[in-house]
Amino acid sequence: MRIYKFGGASVSTLERINQVKDILKNEQQEELLIVISAMGKTTNALEKVAEQFFSGNQKEALALFQQVKDQHLDTAKYLLVTHYLACENDLINFFTEVEWLLHDKPVRDFDYYYDQIVCVGELLSTCIVSAFLNESGVANTWVDVRDILRTDDRFRDANIDWSFTRQQVDKVLRPLFLATKLVITQGFIGATDENESTTLGREGSDYTAAVFANMLDASHLSIWKDVEGVMNADPKKYPGAQLIPTLNYTEVIEMAYYGAQVIHPKTIKPLQNKSIPLYVKCFLDPQLPGTVIHNKPIAHLPPIIVMKDSQVLLQLKSKDFSFIGEQEVGQLYHLFEKLSFRPNLTQNGAISFTCCLDDRPEKIEALALGATDYFxxxxxxxxxxxxxxxYHQDVVNSLVGGRKVVLLQQTPETMQMVVR
Structure with missing residues (x-):
């Protein structure tokens, strides 16, 4: 048993979907679970639908969703002939899931509606790719991951119910391999015990694939991307980025924690628990070796650079110049937990507490408002x-350039700077 995960870039165009087919056409002899993300920028487009709906702009939300519908129907028309009508019927059913919601008015919080709307991206992409593969002679079975992966109701950052999900893997997923060696499902999404859709956090498709690798005792997990493998920096931002051929679980967890987009922060643990190797491969050139991630020590790594844009610095100061101690910090972290919002960097002074966060306006506003009770x-x-x-200083100097460092933390291994 192996697990393949294809990201959104690998199914973003007709040509790339054909490349996925070419990779899979020789993989029908051994059981293979294929986890696929939403196509291209679909998740971003659906996020805009959710934002407009929640803001009360129903007409705009429906217009934006129509664009998503048209894009997927056009893709299906170009790819399919004999399987088009059946695929179209499935797509319409998924469209309806969202449209019944968009014709209503929001009465719950934003994160709930975000998940109900955004989850459809993975369902649409896998439906089309599965139909295309079957029409092309690559026999596979499609399954809705929401029938297998049970979560709590922490929308946008749901936690998996491992016990129930494992039962569903044995009851629903394993028998599908009796019909075809290849099974296709979705990453990133799950469902509560009340059948409400949930998401596992951005880039959660990698995590889904790792969870299934753990539960199915896979020999390995391969994540297919549009890069050579794991790079020491984002090649779109740093043209001199270089491939790292071998990494270990610990280093990747550190990279993910600091915001590297190659591997999702939660992905490694299910693999590490069973020593399942992870391969990061390039779907544009499957012959490239990529990166292998395992549990062995690694030495002489190059500087690894992670840049997060759209950051917010929240500076909290004591109102009466009293020390900020455990009680005050505890109240702050209670707010973080209540909002499902994790700071990327924190620094505690005598009468101040500073944190750097992703710019999520609704959460920033709620956090700042809640903190004004104390600070x-x-x-x-x-x-x-x-x-x-x-790091070494030459690299740091070249990255900072003439910008101002407004917050600095460093250890012998890692340096972090908030810059403006």
């Missing part, structure tokens, strides 16, 4: 968080 609050937006592991 004087200052908010600065439009910043960047730069993290360099295995």
């Amino acid at each position: 004087d609050v200052t908010v600065e937006k439009g910043l960047q968080l730069l993290t360099v592991r295995h």
